[in-house]
Amino acid sequence: MSNRWSKYVLPLLQPFAAVLIGLIAGSIAIWIAGGSIPETYSEMWKGAFGSFYFFTNTLARATPIILIGLGAAFAFRAGFFNLGAEGQMIFGALTAALVGLYMPGPGWLVCVAALLAGITAGGLWSALAGWFDARFGVNLLITTLLMNYTAALFAGYIVAYPLKDRTGSAALAQSQMLDNSVWLSKLFKGMPVHTGFILAVIAAIVIYIFFKRTVAGYEMRMLGGNPLFAVYGGVRRGAMMLSAMFVSGGLAGLAGAAEVLGTQYRYIDGALSTANYAWTGIMAALLAGAHPVGTAVAAIFLAALQTGGMGVERNTEVPLEIGSVIQAVLILFISAKFTYTYLKRRKEKNADGTAA
Amino acid sequence: MLLEMEKITKQYGDLTANRSIDFNLRAGEVHAIVGENGAGKTTLMRILYGMEQPTSGTIRVKGQDAAFTSPADAIRCGIGMVHQHFMLFPSFTAAENIVAGREPGSLMRFDRKKAAAEVEELCHKYGMKIDPWAIVGGSPLGVQQRVEILKVLHQGAEIIILDEPTGVLTPLEVKELLEAVKSLAKQGKSFILISHKLNEVMDTADRITVLRDGVVTGTVNSGETDVEQLSRLMVGRELIQIERKPSMPGVEVLEVEGLTIRGHKGKPLLDQVSLNVRAGEIVGIAGISGNGQSELLQAISGLIKQDAGRIALVGAEVSAESARGIREKGLAHIPEDRYVWGADKSATVQETGLMGHHRRLQRFGFIRQKAASSLVADFVRKFSIKTGTLETRTQYLSGGNLQKLIVARELAQGTPFLIAAEPTRGVDVGAMETIHSELLAKRDAGAGILLVSSELTEILKLSDRILVMFEGRIVGEMAAEEATEEKLSLLMAGGKQQ
Numbered sequence: 001m002s003n004r005w006s007k008y009v010l011p012l013l014q015p016f017a018a019v020l021i022g023l024i025a026g027s028i029a030i031w032i033a034g035g036s037i038p039e040t041y042s043e044m045w046k047g048a049f050g051s052f053y054f055f056t057n058t059l060a061r062a063t064p065i066i067l068i069g070l071g072a073a074f075a076f077r078a079g080f081f082n083l084g085a086e087g088q089m090i091f092g093a094l095t096a097a098l099v100g101l102y103m104p105g106p107g108w109l110v111c112v113a114a115l116l117a118g119i120t121a122g123g124l125w126s127a128l129a130g131w132f133d134a135r136f137g138v139n140l141l142i143t144t145l146l147m148n149y150t151a152a153l154f155a156g157y158i159v160a161y162p163l164k165d166r167t168g169s170a171a172l173a174q175s176q177m178l179d180n181s182v183w184l185s186k187l188f189k190g191m192p193v194h195t196g197f198i199l200a201v202i203a204a205i206v207i208y209i210f211f212k213r214t215v216a217g218y219e220m221r222m223l224g225g226n227p228l229f230a231v232y233g234g235v236r237r238g239a240m241m242l243s244a245m246f247v248s249g250g251l252a253g254l255a256g257a258a259e260v261l262g263t264q265y266r267y268i269d270g271a272l273s274t275a276n277y278a279w280t281g282i283m284a285a286l287l288a289g290a291h292p293v294g295t296a297v298a299a300i301f302l303a304a305l306q307t308g309g310m311g312v313e314r315n316t317e318v319p320l321e322i323g324s325v326i327q328a329v330l331i332l333f334i335s336a337k338f339t340y341t342y343l344k345r346r347k348e349k350n351a352d353g354t355a356a
Numbered sequence: 357m358l359l360e361m362e363k364i365t366k367q368y369g370d371l372t373a374n375r376s377i378d379f380n381l382r383a384g385e386v387h388a389i390v391g392e393n394g395a396g397k398t399t400l401m402r403i404l405y406g407m408e409q410p411t412s413g414t415i416r417v418k419g420q421d422a423a424f425t426s427p428a429d430a431i432r433c434g435i436g437m438v439h440q441h442f443m444l445f446p447s448f449t450a451a452e453n454i455v456a457g458r459e460p461g462s463l464m465r466f467d468r469k470k471a472a473a474e475v476e477e478l479c480h481k482y483g484m485k486i487d488p489w490a491i492v493g494g495s496p497l498g499v500q501q502r503v504e505i506l507k508v509l510h511q512g513a514e515i516i517i518l519d520e521p522t523g524v525l526t527p528l529e530v531k532e533l534l535e536a537v538k539s540l541a542k543q544g545k546s547f548i549l550i551s552h553k554l555n556e557v558m559d560t561a562d563r564i565t566v567l568r569d570g571v572v573t574g575t576v577n578s579g580e581t582d583v584e585q586l587s588r589l590m591v592g593r594e595l596i597q598i599e600r601k602p603s604m605p606g607v608e609v610l611e612v613e614g615l616t617i618r619g620h621k622g623k624p625l626l627d628q629v630s631l632n633v634r635a636g637e638i639v640g641i642a643g644i645s646g647n648g649q650s651e652l653l654q655a656i657s658g659l660i661k662q663d664a665g666r667i668a669l670v671g672a673e674v675s676a677e678s679a680r681g682i683r684e685k686g687l688a689h690i691p692e693d694r695y696v697w698g699a700d701k702s703a704t705v706q707e708t709g710l711m712g713h714h715r716r717l718q719r720f721g722f723i724r725q726k727a728a729s730s731l732v733a734d735f736v737r738k739f740s741i742k743t744g745t746l747e748t749r750t751q752y753l754s755g756g757n758l759q760k761l762i763v764a765r766e767l768a769q770g771t772p773f774l775i776a777a778e779p780t781r782g783v784d785v786g787a788m789e790t791i792h793s794e795l796l797a798k799r800d801a802g803a804g805i806l807l808v809s810s811e812l813t814e815i816l817k818l819s820d821r822i823l824v825m826f827e828g829r830i831v832g833e834m835a836a837e838e839a840t841e842e843k844l845s846l847l848m849a850g851g852k853q854q
Contacts, residue, residue, distance in 0.1 A: 213722050213723060213725070214721050214723065215714055215722070215723055216721065218707065218714050219714070221703070221707075222703065222707065222711065225701075225702045225703050226700040226701065226702075226703075228696055228697050229696075229697060229698065229699055229700050229708075229711070230700075230711075231659065231679055232689065232697045232698070233683075233711035233712050234678075234679055234683040234684070234715070236678065236680055
């Protein structure tokens with residue numbers, strides 16, 4: 001009995017404690033900003049879940065965060081650090097926009113093709129970093145992180161020069177708007193949440209089953225747990241790394257594609273970076289200890305902090321950043337644990353004296 | 357009586373680790389505690405060293421009641437402990453480690469010269485040689501252990517607890533350690549020696565206390581007992597003498613030719629090693645660890661690449677194969693280090709036990725859950741592995757139980773060739789018996805086994821043919837019948853075969 005209890009409850013203790021401390025820190029910030037704590041939190045709740053519109057708005061915002069979080073969690077589980085979600089998402093979004101704009105054919109087919117193209121673009125961009133690691137031994141943390149800039153600047157150039165939308169206000173660097181036949185349909189008429197959310201939920205469940213039940217999922221988890229043990233047992237590290245990185249980046253690419261096809265309907269330079277989807281997604285994965293379903297829940301929670309923060313700004317004197325304060329405290333507490341385990345792994349790896 | 361522990365009981369929830377244990381120690385005595393894994397030896401010592409509080413019972417040191425709430429209390433009463441895993445700062449010198457916590461010098465200045473002088477004096481007094489200026493991390497394990505003992509002596513310990521002190525040492529280092537213990541005892545220090553190895557205990561200890569399932573099953577004078585009686589007290593039954601049928605070697609299952617691995621410092625780790633293993637025989641490799649055995653086994657199993665030479669498994673060339681490919685060709689491997697290669701500590705017992713079988717137990721890429729859990733449940737039953745459930749994390753298994761799980765897993769791969777590296781490291785007498793008879797059964801069923809062990813008794817007991825490795829080369833080969841411990845020791849130390 002107590003064993004079951006500890007199995008399910010203990011892993012939740014740390015994230016809940018982090019959330020609680022985050023809310024307390026938020027209270028202090030609200031108090032300093034001169035707002036009323038209960039009023040601010042109640043506005044925050046309303047902004048996130050207060051009406052059906054706000055609720056679906058939160059889900060819409062959560063969609064890319066869930067997908068990116070799942071991608072990060074996928075790589076973490078296999079023992080790799082993919083910090084390149086932003087670049088992979090940008091390439092996914094750009095490719096989806098280009099396919100959506102220039103591919104002939106019926107709208108639904110173009111939409112599916114655009115989603116697949118987004119997955120492929122994000123996946124390949126991520127697998128390239130994996131290949132650099134496997135072939136040249138360049139640290140994944142560094143390549144994935146730096147390749148974000150390459151992707152963002154390249155995509156910015158594409159929509160600022162060759163494929164710039166010259167029909168509307170000429171000041172913005174963005175692509176033309178997609179025809180509405182290729183849009184991802186909304187789940188409820190007039191509500192922000194679109195079919196991409198369903199895709200994200202399905203992805204969470206599929207990944208959960210993948211890790212729990214399949215041979216490849218087992219091999220990846222063992223690789224993440226102890227790479228030497230996995231290789232000893234006949235797991236092909238190189239192939240597993242490339243596939244894990246492809247899936248991880250592919251999910252980020254899907255996030256970008258879904259954002260373009262379901263919400264923005266065009267590629268706008270900087271729109272994905274300023275919304276901070278990528279880092280929020282990585283945080284969701286960390287918050288949930290890379291558990292796929294937990295990552296989805298954490299992503300919705302983090303999205304709610306952001307949409308709630310907007311509600312706070314609309315209706316009180318307290319600034320929008322209150323959500324960021326809570327989020328920042330969360331990062332602090334989660335990264336403390338995460339850095340600790342990462343360093344421990346590094347240390348053990350060094351102690352073996354052998355690289356996998 | 358220097359130390360008396362009376363009616364010590366320790367309960368963890370439902371589990372009674374120690375039940376009303378009486379134990380005492382005279383000045384200048386070596387008193388050994390033996391028992392199987394989980395018999396309660398370590399718990400008792402943790403209580404004595406103040407790391408655990410007993411549920412009931414009393415401890416008296418020199419007739420005074422003592423209640424230790426931390427190791428610091430125990431140290432103050434003159435009790436020191438040398439742990440199984442050394443607790444040293446690897447990047448510090450021997451002298452710095454020994455005086456740590458009681459450094460000579462003023463508050464702001466650490467007087468290294470004085471520390472070294474203190475250590476030299478200590479070495480001289482107790483007749484243990486070390487270089488006070490040597491960096492501990494780069495020293496052999498035997499030296500590190502001497503540093504640990506000197507550290508305890510420097511703390512002023514009268515009672516020294518040695519927890520499984522010989523597990524990691526070479527035969528020569530073991531001999532030196534036991535000599536040192538005896539000589540320190542002559543100078544009035546008292547030792548509590550926790551060990552698995554009955555021969556060492558018989559040689560060194562004055563009295564021996566045997567624990568089984570948390571109870572004392574006997575305290576005997578070493579002069580009045582023998583290994584058989586001790587085993588009976590430990591296991592609670594007679595040990596069966598394993599019967600070895602003569603081997604009937606068949607076709608070659610492993611052929612290694614001219615295997616060479618260059619090291620970083622010009623000296624090859626493996627130098628032109630050639631050997632073969634036939635079906636139905638056990639080939640033992642004797643040697644002091646660090647003479648190329650690890651590299652040989654890793655190269656055969658595809659975990660590192662050789663610079664030259666070829667390897668063939670069951671007739672097929674595997675020199676360029678991946679670890680996966682070699683396993684598929686017919687290799688199973690009990691690795692020398694169970695935590696580095698043999699398990700994922702954060703995975704469940706079932707997941708650790710499934711490795712290598714998972715590709716077989718699948719349907720459309722999905723693991724067949726029922727087949728997988730019944731497989732691992734079989735391992736647990738057959739080798740009586742003590743685990744909560746199959747979902748327990750591997751890290752909570754004791755070392756001996758994890759070893760049994762790995763041995764069970766690899767034997768069950770059903771391959772024609774098996775590497776068994778230190779197959780019984782850290783397991784108790786009963787489990788050792790099981791593992792040995794399973795290895796022989798595997799041989800009799802027609803598999804070829806390459807056995808690497810730093811325990812000469814194990815090599816002599818199981819092997820049909822014995823090779824000796826020294827500095828990356830095979831320096832001797834002999835049939836089991838002509839091998840003796842003396843002959844092998846000589847070759848292992850670099851001597852010439854007569």
